[in-house]
Amino acid sequence: MTVTDKKDIIILGIESSCDETSAAVSRNTQILSNVIANQTVHQKYGGVVPELASRAHQSNIVPVVDQALREAAINISDVDAIAFTRGPGLIGSLMVGVSFAKSVGVALNKPLIEVNHMQAHVLANFLSLEGQEGKTPSFPFLCLTVSGGHTQIVRVTSPQQMEIIGHTLDDAAGEAFDKIAKVFELPYPGGPLIDRYAQSGNPKAFNFPVANLPGLNYSFSGLKTSVLYFLKKQLAQNPAFITENRDDLCASVQYTIVKTLILKLKKAALETGISNIAIAGGVSANSGLRKAITEEAVKNNWQIHIPPLSLCTDNGGMICLAAYFKYLAADFSTLDVAPSARFGF
Numbered sequence: 001m002t003v004t005d006k007k008d009i010i011i012l013g014i015e016s017s018c019d020e021t022s023a024a025v026s027r028n029t030q031i032l033s034n035v036i037a038n039q040t041v042h043q044k045y046g047g048v049v050p051e052l053a054s055r056a057h058q059s060n061i062v063p064v065v066d067q068a069l070r071e072a073a074i075n076i077s078d079v080d081a082i083a084f085t086r087g088p089g090l091i092g093s094l095m096v097g098v099s100f101a102k103s104v105g106v107a108l109n110k111p112l113i114e115v116n117h118m119q120a121h122v123l124a125n126f127l128s129l130e131g132q133e134g135k136t137p138s139f140p141f142l143c144l145t146v147s148g149g150h151t152q153i154v155r156v157t158s159p160q161q162m163e164i165i166g167h168t169l170d171d172a173a174g175e176a177f178d179k180i181a182k183v184f185e186l187p188y189p190g191g192p193l194i195d196r197y198a199q200s201g202n203p204k205a206f207n208f209p210v211a212n213l214p215g216l217n218y219s220f221s222g223l224k225t226s227v228l229y230f231l232k233k234q235l236a237q238n239p240a241f242i243t244e245n246r247d248d249l250c251a252s253v254q255y256t257i258v259k260t261l262i263l264k265l266k267k268a269a270l271e272t273g274i275s276n277i278a279i280a281g282g283v284s285a286n287s288g289l290r291k292a293i294t295e296e297a298v299k300n301n302w303q304i305h306i307p308p309l310s311l312c313t314d315n316g317g318m319i320c321l322a323a324y325f326k327y328l329a330a331d332f333s334t335l336d337v338a339p340s341a342r343f344g345f
């Protein structure tokens with residue numbers, strides 16, 4: 001029997017690249033369970049502390065995997081493959097997931113499948129949640145993958161064939177949200193909070209620069225500096241400026257980041273002639289971005305795909321899905337596989 005003759009493929013997916021320990025169980029493209037343990041330990045430091053993240057993964061991984069199997073009502077012996085994030089990410093965090101996956105694979109004689117975290121974000125667009133058999137993007141499509149560490153425009157020709165045609169040269173969009181949120185004295189991770197406060201603010205209250213590099217690349221570090229200088233000036237005149245203008249500041253920053261993201265995405269769509277557009281990664285949960293993409297779709301005649309909120313940020317389900325396609329291609333890993341902080345594709 002070849003791997004593709006099997007009717008149902010059950011995968012256990014493990015994600016531990018940053019500060020979420022997650023495990024999921026899938027049957028084909030359907031998520032049966034998707035357990036995520038958020039690490040709150042980083043909040044008081046205003047960002048992820050790698051050493052603390054590794055330790056938290058170490059204590060979370062067994063209970064999280066156990067819960068994922070129980071919620072899916074799947075016995076570990078019925079799993080067809082163990083999938084894990086090989087990178088990119090924090091090396092100590094990745095090591096926990098990779099080592100755990102290897103141990104389970106060896107103990108139960110199950111094949112291992114390594115997954116690229118950024119490709120998994122893209123493929124989250126193919127996941128179906130129970131009771132929500134959704135539409136999936138048609139190939140080829142462009143995916144704007146926006147996370148805490150990466151901002152990429154990816155041309156996706158097949159589940160295994162992806163090419164990065166644009167990326168950020170400095171900060172990622174999520175990083176910009178988080179760093180600017182810190183300047184606004186909001187706790188980490190600030191992205192979702194900026195999103196929340198932006199809902200009651202005026203996006204045009206303050207004018208921040210939209211970086212427009214040649215080609216399809218992004219830059220977000222200038223925005224952070226410009227917000228910083230602007231605030232310095234305002235705070236000198238009014239020490240309560242941030243608290244008095246919080247919602248307008250958040251709305252203006254979000255407006256600028258979203259405008260910057262859309263600018264290059266539109267250019268990429270024009271240059272490639274591809275009108276199937278998807279978004280992925282933590283920042284794709286942003287309500288301003290989701291709304292802007294929906295509006296652009298009408299203007300530009302795009303067929304868009306927006307993943308459900310629960311599948312935008314890091315989760316084991318997306319690892320299962322990327323592994324599912326690799327399983328079909330019999331693309332398994334060997335036991336000498338090692339995590340890679342800068343794993344590319």
Ligand code: KG4
Nearest residue numbers: 147148149174191195282283285286313314
């Ligand atoms: O993909 P992800 O969960 O982890 C990485 O692979 O980095 O993305 C996390 C990033 C963080 O920067 C977080 O602030 C941002 O996604 N994020 C948001 C929102 N939800 C998460 N940024 C803006 N608006 C949101 N609603």
Ligand code: ZN
Nearest residue numbers: 121147282314
């Ligand atoms: Zn991610």
